Amino acid sequence: MRHFTKTHLLAGSMLASASLLALASTAGAQEATFVVSAQNVGTPSYNPISGTQLNDAITLIFDRMVIQDADQSFHGQLATEWESAPDGMSWTFKLRPGVTFHDGEPFNADTIVWWIPQFADTENAFMTDAIESVEVIDDLTVKFVMKNPDPNLLSNMSSGFMSIPSPKAFDELGDDFGVTAAVGSGPYKLESFTVGQETVLVANEDYAWASDLSENQGAPHIKTLTFREISEDSTAFLELSTGGVDMLYSVPTDFLPRLEAEDSVQVGTMPGTGLFYIPINTTVEPFNDIKVREAAAFAINQQEILDNLYGGVGSVANTFLIDSLLSANVDSALKISYDPDRSNAVLDEAGWAMGSDGVREKDGTRLQVALWTQNGTEFKRVTEVVQAQLKAIGIGADITVFDSATINDQYRKGTDHQLAVRSYSWANADIIDWFFSGQRLGYPNVSMWNDATAEEMNAAAMKGSRTWEERVANFTTYHEYVLSQFVFAPIYQPVQIYAYSKDAISVPETVRGTRLQSQTVVDITVN
Amino acid sequence: MAAFDPIKTAIRSPRGGVSAAVLLLVMACALFAPLIAPYAYDIQNLPGSNADPSVAHWMGTDEFGRDLMSRIIYGARTSLTVAVTAISISVVAGLTLGAMAAYFGGWFDRAVTAVVDLTWSFPEILIALILIAIIGPGVGSVMVAISIAYLAQFTRLTRAQIMALKNETYVEATTNLGAGHFHIIFRHLLPNALTPVIVAGMLATGDAIILEATLGFFGLGAQPPTPSWGAMMSSGTAQIFIAPWIIIFPGLAIAITVISINLFGDALIESLDIHNHLRSV
Numbered sequence: 029m030r031h032f033t034k035t036h037l038l039a040g041s042m043l044a045s046a047s048l049l050a051l052a053s054t055a056g057a058q059e060a061t062f063v064v065s066a067q068n069v070g071t072p073s074y075n076p077i078s079g080t081q082l083n084d085a086i087t088l089i090f091d092r093m094v095i096q097d098a099d100q101s102f103h104g105q106l107a108t109e110w111e112s113a114p115d116g117m118s119w120t121f122k123l124r125p126g127v128t129f130h131d132g133e134p135f136n137a138d139t140i141v142w143w144i145p146q147f148a149d150t151e152n153a154f155m156t157d158a159i160e161s162v163e164v165i166d167d168l169t170v171k172f173v174m175k176n177p178d179p180n181l182l183s184n185m186s187s188g189f190m191s192i193p194s195p196k197a198f199d200e201l202g203d204d205f206g207v208t209a210a211v212g213s214g215p216y217k218l219e220s221f222t223v224g225q226e227t228v229l230v231a232n233e234d235y236a237w238a239s240d241l242s243e244n245q246g247a248p249h250i251k252t253l254t255f256r257e258i259s260e261d262s263t264a265f266l267e268l269s270t271g272g273v274d275m276l277y278s279v280p281t282d283f284l285p286r287l288e289a290e291d292s293v294q295v296g297t298m299p300g301t302g303l304f305y306i307p308i309n310t311t312v313e314p315f316n317d318i319k320v321r322e323a324a325a326f327a328i329n330q331q332e333i334l335d336n337l338y339g340g341v342g343s344v345a346n347t348f349l350i351d352s353l354l355s356a357n358v359d360s361a362l363k364i365s366y367d368p369d370r371s372n373a374v375l376d377e378a379g380w381a382m383g384s385d386g387v388r389e390k391d392g393t394r395l396q397v398a399l400w401t402q403n404g405t406e407f408k409r410v411t412e413v414v415q416a417q418l419k420a421i422g423i424g425a426d427i428t429v430f431d432s433a434t435i436n437d438q439y440r441k442g443t444d445h446q447l448a449v450r451s452y453s454w455a456n457a458d459i460i461d462w463f464f465s466g467q468r469l470g471y472p473n474v475s476m477w478n479d480a481t482a483e484e485m486n487a488a489a490m491k492g493s494r495t496w497e498e499r500v501a502n503f504t505t506y507h508e509y510v511l512s513q514f515v516f517a518p519i520y521q522p523v524q525i526y527a528y529s530k531d532a533i534s535v536p537e538t539v540r541g542t543r544l545q546s547q548t549v550v551d552i553t554v555n
Numbered sequence: 556m557a558a559f560d561p562i563k564t565a566i567r568s569p570r571g572g573v574s575a576a577v578l579l580l581v582m583a584c585a586l587f588a589p590l591i592a593p594y595a596y597d598i599q600n601l602p603g604s605n606a607d608p609s610v611a612h613w614m615g616t617d618e619f620g621r622d623l624m625s626r627i628i629y630g631a632r633t634s635l636t637v638a639v640t641a642i643s644i645s646v647v648a649g650l651t652l653g654a655m656a657a658y659f660g661g662w663f664d665r666a667v668t669a670v671v672d673l674t675w676s677f678p679e680i681l682i683a684l685i686l687i688a689i690i691g692p693g694v695g696s697v698m699v700a701i702s703i704a705y706l707a708q709f710t711r712l713t714r715a716q717i718m719a720l721k722n723e724t725y726v727e728a729t730t731n732l733g734a735g736h737f738h739i740i741f742r743h744l745l746p747n748a749l750t751p752v753i754v755a756g757m758l759a760t761g762d763a764i765i766l767e768a769t770l771g772f773f774g775l776g777a778q779p780p781t782p783s784w785g786a787m788m789s790s791g792t793a794q795i796f797i798a799p800w801i802i803i804f805p806g807l808a809i810a811i812t813v814i815s816i817n818l819f820g821d822a823l824i825e826s827l828d829i830h831n832h833l834r835s836v
Binding site for chain 1: 601604796
């Protein structure tokens with residue numbers, strides 16, 4: 029038998045505490061844990077090309093050609109300069125020299141030649157639809173030859189979906205790309221990814237190509253960055269206030285008073301890019317009748333929801349686009365704003381008479397509909413209020429709550445859904461095309477809307493616009509028509525609210541870009 | 556009436572009396588909710604959300620400004636309906652299956668025992684979750700799930716009782732007099748095996764209320780705006796720091812009801828002194 033002497037024990041404990049100290053100091057200096065927005069919980073992959081849902085970590089693993097700032101201006105990241113031909117039929121991009129992917133592959137003109145055709149036959153194909161071909165001018169210059177002018181090209185290229193993966197890794201991994209591994213040129217390398225749980229990133233020490241939106245032009249300060257997925261907002265809040273995590277990417281408005289009361293928590297806001305709305309399935313009874321759709325749309329009391337669920341933070345939504353977009357400036361007569369008298373009048377007109385239990389009836393059929401929503405406190409609360417507001421005009425609604433990761437599959441599976449409470453986050457008018465194009469019935473066109481006039485307007489807006497002004501005008505027309513057909517009901521426009529622990533990290537005062545992305549994260553330091 | 560004597564005895568004991576009174580109150584809430592509740596359970600008043608308990612709202616209001624006490628009173632209806640219906644179905648099915656398995660024996664007994672032992676080896680919550688994953692959420696689904704989850708318990712209990720009874724002399728005598736199988740099972744065996752199963756059923760009702768609340772907490776039970784104690788607690792978790800009463804009162808309702816059921820069940824077992832009273836019930 030072996031015996032430990034006191035000296036052994038003393039030496040052992042000293043060694044242990046020394047190594048613990050060492051661990052603690054490195055951990056304190058370099059690690060941080062962030063929590064992704066609740067609406068991004070369950071994002072299935074980091075494949076930017078084929079993914080239809082991406083979480084906030086995508087811009088850390090991959091770089092984009094350009095980044096859009098909050099003032100809508102574009103800043104080069106992997107592209108340094110760009111120019112469009114006067115007729116809009118070609119674009120020339122100068123590429124940043126010295127960029128390598130995480131697997132050591134170089135980034136150059138060949139990457140772009142390989143990259144653009146990858147979008148064909150994916151759900152994101154519309155992003156590159158207008159590009160006929162890519163020509164190599166020299167190793168670091170490419171020319172896009174266009175099928176038709178696309179004034180929206182830069183905006184597309186600034187989105188996370190146009191993040192550029194390493195061609196070699198992408199081809200080798202096939203369907204596993206973004207799931208088992210994701211290789212880009214961004215400030216962080218993907219260490220591990222568990223769907224619905226967490227993503228661990230480690231700093232890319234070679235990184236030296238941040239955009240001019242970042243102060244730090246080198247490798248990121250945080251060396252190990254973990255993104256956790258927490259669907260319950262109150263759990264995320266508890267984690268932040270107890271030091272389990274360092275930053276929440278998105279905080280529901282009703283948490284503001286509690287966060288502001290916490291001494292160690294700093295709250296920041298950014299202009300919103302999101303909108304809550306109710307898509308209405310136009311192909312099923314009773315919503316194949318435009319009058320019933322109109323009634324449902326005008327039953328939603330946007331102001332009541334803003335004031336009471338969101339404490340007045342954010343703004344009401346009366347169209348399908350966020351207010352900062354020019355195409356949101358529609359004819360005010362077409363805006364959808366709470367008007368219960370109008371709802372009741374059109375339902376009476378359509379033959380739905382009020383029943384004794386407060387639900388309308390017509391020919392023995394009750395006006396009882398299905399209202400889908402997804403997990404998460406905010407969605408469930410908005411949905412319960414919507415249910416009560418619909419009931420007030422005589423539409424009974426049965427709520428079904430789906431897991432946020434599977435709800436889109438439910439839309440793809442069946443076509444009998446009726447109403448749902450959904451939200452999107454997108455700062456471009458082409459979101460109308462994404463959600464209402466007749467080419468995408470089921471999902472994302474949850475409204476199942478396929479209308480000849482709308483398709484013509486869609487084509488004009490998406491492909492027939494030569495200049496930015498023309499595009500804005502075409503999208504405004506298309507948007508106005510969508511509004512006039514009541515294929516959805518607008519609810520609310522949130523602002524982006526993030527919160528972090530002041531003791532743990534320092535975040536730049538002004539967050540650059542349209543959301544909290546790589547350009548800001550590389551500047552965050554651990555205290 | 557001899558059949559009610561043990562219940563009377565149970566009620567006369569202090570814990571039996573108190574628990575019976577509480578249970579009667581809960582049942583009255585469930586039966587006469589529209590008369591007792593001061594407000595409608597589904598009328599929202601958003602500006603008055605998360606209000607503290609007050610004279611107007613004894614238990615405060617929830618996040619939609621609905622009166623919490625009214626919702627708890629209506630919630631008793633959901634909890635009791637689901638638990639009592641589910642357990643009744645389970646008891647009747649368990650009695651029938653268990654009695655037939657024990658009486659007929661052979662392959663039928665082996666098959667029933669195998670299935671029952673298999674479900675018995677999983678916790679009830681797991682069986683209920685699996686079943687709801689298959690049939691989808693809702694009050695009906697929860698009833699089906701709970702009744703199947705508890706079926707094994709009652710089948711086993713009945714089978715054990717009948718096994719002991721079927722070799723009694725009076726059964727043999729009835730058989731020799733030429734009575735049919737079903738006459739023997741339903742007229743002679745089951746009545747004598749009933750008491751422990753009914754008491755077990757009563758105790759299981761308490762568990763079923765908890766199971767219903769758990770499923771409701773996960774959003775699998777009654778769908779909004781129908782109140783269920785479990786779902787109310789679930790929505791209260793988000794408000795725990797601003798309006799703790801939203802989670803506390805439904806929690807108390809569940810605890811008080813279940814404790815009362817268990818206390819009354821204990822009192823009943825004691826007064827029945829099941830071995831002596833078995834024949835007289």
